[in-house]
Amino acid sequence: MGLQVARSDMVLAYIGLGGNLDSGAIQPAQTLLQAASDLDQLPHTRLMQLSPLYRSAPIGYDDQPDFINAVALLQTRLSAIELLQHLQALELQHGRQRSTLQRNGPRTLDLDLLLYGEHGEQCIDLPTLQVPHPRLHQRAFVLRPLADIAPALHIPGQGPLGDLLPQVSAQVVRQLPADPNGNAALT
Numbered sequence: 295m296g297l298q299v300a301r302s303d304m305v306l307a308y309i310g311l312g313g314n315l316d317s318g319a320i321q322p323a324q325t326l327l328q329a330a331s332d333l334d335q336l337p338h339t340r341l342m343q344l345s346p347l348y349r350s351a352p353i354g355y356d357d358q359p360d361f362i363n364a365v366a367l368l369q370t371r372l373s374a375i376e377l378l379q380h381l382q383a384l385e386l387q388h389g390r391q392r393s394t395l396q397r398n399g400p401r402t403l404d405l406d407l408l409l410y411g412e413h414g415e416q417c418i419d420l421p422t423l424q425v426p427h428p429r430l431h432q433r434a435f436v437l438r439p440l441a442d443i444a445p446a447l448h449i450p451g452q453g454p455l456g457d458l459l460p461q462v463s464a465q466v467v468r469q470l471p472a473d474p475n476g477n478a479a480l481t
């Protein structure tokens with residue numbers, strides 16, 4: 295009898311959510327909460343955790359509104375590339391204009407694949423997809439919500455999350471209060 299090695303192709307994916315423009319009448323915090331629920335609806339994918347929402351000052355290009363940010367933890371059977379394609383489709387559904395080529399510029403919704411793998415440990419270096427996300431370790435608006443849902447995480451190539459956080463302590467990020475109905479904050 296052949297030995298069947300049980301292989302789970304379920305992996306974890308950490309997604310960075312951000313936005314600082316209204317999508318029609320919908321404000322960024324609401325867009326992020328809707329996007330989190332959209333992530334839960336992706337094929338072969340479950341939303342396991344959503345961090346609190348944070349407000350952060352824009353980086354790089356200052357003349358724009360503050361950003362709202364959060365991190366979601368997914369369990370998924372999608373490949374990293376499939377997941378990226380779904381993230382980009384969701385950005386468009388939420389009014390993202392990709393014509394502005396400006397990195398760190400204003401947008402209704404940005405969904406970045408931060409980490410991917412059985413424990414979020416995979417390293418991917420393709421022209422269209424780098425994982426871990428190349429700038430995640432420099433950004434308090436990613437590290438803070440990441441620490442809320444996975445404080446013991448190790449970032450491949452960078453080290454323990456707990457060692458990275460002090461290095462970004464100069465960046466002001468403020469956690470939004472949870473709304474009275476539970477889930478997360480609305481402003």
Ligand code: ADP
Pocket residue numbers: 378396397398399404405406407408421422423424425426427428
């Ligand atoms: P940014 O998030 O850096 O401000 P965009 O959201 O406009 O910029 O993404 C630009 C490109 O970054 C995308 O077309 C995508 O192919 C690429 N990219 C590379 N790695 C990743 C990743 N880990 N997550 C999301 N996009 C990525």
Ligand code: MG
Pocket residue numbers: 404405406
């Ligand atoms: Mg992006």
